[in-house]
Amino acid sequence: MQISMYRASVPVFARNLRNLAAILKKAEAYAAERKIDPSVLLNYRLAPDMFPLTRQVQVATDMAKGCVSRLAGVDIPTYDDKEASFGELVARVERCVAYLEGFKPGQIDGTEDKSVVLKRPTGDVTYHGLPYLLEYVQPNVYFHCTTAYAILRHCGVPIGKKDFIGAT
Amino acid sequence: MQISMYRASVPVFARNLRNLAAILKKAEAYAAERKIDPSVLLNYRLAPDMFPLTRQVQVATDMAKGCVSRLAGVDIPTYDDKEASFGELVARVERCVAYLEGFKPGQIDGTEDKSVVLKRPTGDVTYHGLPYLLEYVQPNVYFHCTTAYAILRHCGVPIGKKDFIGAT
Numbered sequence: 001m002q003i004s005m006y007r008a009s010v011p012v013f014a015r016n017l018r019n020l021a022a023i024l025k026k027a028e029a030y031a032a033e034r035k036i037d038p039s040v041l042l043n044y045r046l047a048p049d050m051f052p053l054t055r056q057v058q059v060a061t062d063m064a065k066g067c068v069s070r071l072a073g074v075d076i077p078t079y080d081d082k083e084a085s086f087g088e089l090v091a092r093v094e095r096c097v098a099y100l101e102g103f104k105p106g107q108i109d110g111t112e113d114k115s116v117v118l119k120r121p122t123g124d125v126t127y128h129g130l131p132y133l134l135e136y137v138q139p140n141v142y143f144h145c146t147t148a149y150a151i152l153r154h155c156g157v158p159i160g161k162k163d164f165i166g167a168t
Numbered sequence: 169m170q171i172s173m174y175r176a177s178v179p180v181f182a183r184n185l186r187n188l189a190a191i192l193k194k195a196e197a198y199a200a201e202r203k204i205d206p207s208v209l210l211n212y213r214l215a216p217d218m219f220p221l222t223r224q225v226q227v228a229t230d231m232a233k234g235c236v237s238r239l240a241g242v243d244i245p246t247y248d249d250k251e252a253s254f255g256e257l258v259a260r261v262e263r264c265v266a267y268l269e270g271f272k273p274g275q276i277d278g279t280e281d282k283s284v285v286l287k288r289p290t291g292d293v294t295y296h297g298l299p300y301l302l303e304y305v306q307p308n309v310y311f312h313c314t315t316a317y318a319i320l321r322h323c324g325v326p327i328g329k330k331d332f333i334g335a336t
Contacts, residue, residue, distance in 0.1 A: 012302055046322045134180055139333050142310030150318045154214045165307050168293055
């Protein structure tokens with residue numbers, strides 16, 4: 001199989017998000033077992049001005065669905081950012097994985113030079129598809145998934161790097 | 169430009185490691201300013217059984233140089249894991265970036281199906297080049313770079329996600 005814009009996006013994000021969902025389920029079980037209010041973990045931050053766990057998960061999914069939608073040229077589905085439990089967060093992640101996996105390679109492949117415009121408070125930023133994927137979305141998805149992992153690891157949830165990387 | 173095994177490895181890792189070096193320099197300056205013994209930051213962990221900052225940086229570089237060497241079919245350079253200061257860690261990262269950037273696209277492209285064997289205590293694991301890059305090395309590089317960032321962010325170093333993602 002040759003590397004392609006599809007191969008470097010849909011299966012990569014889906015894999016990461018599936019691993020994230022499994023980590024969130026372990027965190028939920030840990031909270032139940034230790035009688036920790038789940039909201040303590042859901043609102044935990046590694047620094048006072050960093051996003052809490054819930055927001056890390058929301059942004060990871062937003063990055064993935066935004067990327068695939070923009071490359072394919074379809075509207076980005078909006079998810080209400082109202083998750084207040086591990087179950088709701090896992091459902092968001094699983095909904096995003098199902099959305100990603102609904103795309104066919106032909107919708108994403110060949111978008112290396114496609115213009116992608118991101119609206120920002122400081123003004124629009126225009127990327128080409130390839131650097132948008134490799135230098136903006138991939139690092140963002142990994143950043144937020146890793147930070148979610150790090151928050152839970154810091155809080156004692158019994159997870160290891162294998163949970164993050166997934167089965168080989 | 170078309171996506172390729174080279175494009176998804178060398179420039180991606182080099183960019184991440186350059187951003188990491190810049191973050192480490194900010195951490196060094198922060199420690200000096202606040203009169204924090206740099207070894208406190210270098211040995212800081214987010215959990216007692218997680219790697220400290222220094223090891224996160226070492227593994228990030230090991231993953232990147234191992235990947236590019238294996239795909240190109242050359243011996244992997246060994247770096248002594250003896251860094252004991254921010255300056256030495258930055259030098260390691262910069263040495264790795266220079267090594268990565270010495271490879272030409274022709275050495276890496278077309279390695280999607282190449283067999284890559286990783287020696288592990290539990291037995292050898294064989295990957296094809298494409299999943300090795302996308303499902304093993306990329307997540308590992310991002311995992312360790314993000315964790316290094318998260319350790320420093322947790323310790324109050326004035327950095328933001330922009331330092332991690334880099335200039336657009």
